[in-house]
Amino acid sequence: MLVEAQRNRGVVRRVTGLARSTPGRLSLVALLLIVASLLVGALTAVAVQRRSAALEVLADRSEPLAFAAQEVYRSMADADATAASAFLSGGVESADLRRRYEADVAKAAAALSTATGEITRSPELSTALSTLSGQLPVYTGLVETARAHNRQGNPVGAAYLREASDLMRSRLLPAAQELYRVETRNVVRDLEDAGAWPWLEALLGTLLLAALVMAQRYLTRRTNRVFNVGLVAASVACVVSLLWVLVASLVVVSDASAGKDGAAAVDVLARARIATLTARGNEMLTLVSRGSGTLYEKRYAEVSGELKGLLDQAGHQPPTSAVRQAGDHYEQWQQAHAKVREADEKGEYTTAVGLALGSDAGGAAVAFDKLGADLVEALGRSRAELTDTIAGARGALSGAVPVVVLLALLTAAASTAGLWQRLKEYR
């Protein structure tokens, strides 16, 4: 017992004595610097890795999912408008309209399978997604029933089409809108995660640098040598690491901010595209209802107003030529629509249908198609810009983690080597 206590006391005295002696202090400083540089290196690497992971989620999941959601929404709205046009055109529907409808359904199903693949990530979407995947086949079934009846000349075909359209408008489109809203919000959230200011990285790097400088000053006082080569090398490594991380992070921050603008631009254009389709659907249904379609005409006016607002909003960002043209084609469509309504009000129903569906230059169909094409082009460009921005941000971070780890090891090694030089003098 006694012997043990004495031995312990001896150990304590040796350690404290060592700590009071210069070589002991030097060893302690070396030890602290090793721990600090490795710890700072590890924490910085984790922070950088987290930012990089947010970008990866954004590029590989959120953004493609938002696009898939947008495609689901768009293709469903398009299918609805197309089915109404096909009905209005009378007779057996034209091959073009049929192809367009089939393409819409194929697109909606494919985009939906992409969106549904990530169901566990957004559990709040499970209702919307199961509505979409459950009701889309029901919708197509109703449309085909309507088609079979139309082929036999049965007016009940029109009732099936109305039922299909009601299903689309009351259940599928709201679910698609919800899906689109959530996925778009996720993109913004991931951009915010990736674009957080690098406070932690800056703080850690600065602290380590301060520790290195203090160690240098301590040595200067003790040894009367201004510089210690090892510590200088360690400081350089630390500064390089800090700058590397800060520059890369700030590039990401700036890209993320640009990405948020880009995502907003994509959102505005996507909503404009969908508003175009909704307005067209209402324009068709006004004619289909033949005199009792005031409700559809009112909705057309509402959606057109919304569309106008969205196009103006898209024009506020540096407008591309496609967006400018979209504005012109919107005006053309409005004029054509006014002519359609005028003819219909005057009782010239056949003329009105001709104006709405025909392929002559002043017709509503032509302006609608052109407006759609403009928006598709503008949307494609905006999305490409957004993905480029995200890719750029990911590029800025590539290699940052290994560099941080390497430089942290280098800092630890160099500072130890520098202090070892001094320690050797006490042997």
Place this chain on the structure above:
Amino acid sequence: MTGRRSGGVIAFAAVLALVTGCAPVPSGAPGIGGGSVVPPRPADVTESVVPSGTAAGPESCDATASLRPVGLPPAGQMPDGSRMKVIQDRGRLIVGVDQNTYLMGFRNPFSGELEGFDVDMAREVARAVFGDPTRIQFKVLTSEARIPALEDRQVDIVVRTMTVNCERWQKVSFSTIYYQAGQRVLVPSTSDVTGIESLGGRRVCATKGSSSLANVADAPSEPIAVSVPNWTDCLVMLQQGQVDAISTDDTILAGFAAQDPYTKIVGPPFTAEPYGMAFPKQDEDFVRFVNALLERLRADGTWASIHRRWLGTPPAPPVAAYRD
């Protein structure tokens, strides 16, 4: 290996198994859903309509009696100051019709044109005013929208399987009877229903604002009335198994039976549904004009030929009755 060490290993393994086994971590994945099927339905379906009191009960007036005609001016020469003159100056007759009632007023899916018995009758009115049956603008009306459309003067005349009754006479004027229908019941061909009396507690479809709906809601057998905006929506619901029967005028039911061979019309007509053309209440001169026209159509065989075109071999046309 000694016995003690192997015993220790076993004990350690047991503890490990206990520790790892006692905290199950379930999957966080949501279920696959799809458990609750929501079948599609036509828009705007209402169930269990309270009896509206518009059913054909004991009539408080002689509903089928209309205003006596006073001669038929030649086409294109309507007397000044008359309603017909206003229409002639406008250049077209605005008629409220249906596009969902096969054989009476329906949209031909191939041509997109409106056709049927009612539509041809309306064209005869246009022919009488202008000498040209194409000077006509159709406005499609649901059953419910007929009287409001007349009151707001959105249409000059409604020719849309509209039953003449005293309650409606309060708001609009009717021509003499141009078709005599009666309410019956349409069921799937496998059904055991024999008429309105065996529909107690079953779901029966009719359109909103129609006299058929009121008759169903007031039927003594107490069926559950289901109402929809358009007549074809009833056929959709029957085909989708959402109603057990459709009950309305035999003309409309004949149109359904023609579209679906797996249905049958059962039971005798249990109400009389005389159809008249409806006008805004104050347009008495136009009513007398059209009554004169109807007299001529009955007499010269036009009525019979229109009937033959849509509804088969014509019976004797309904006899006109006048109140003054």
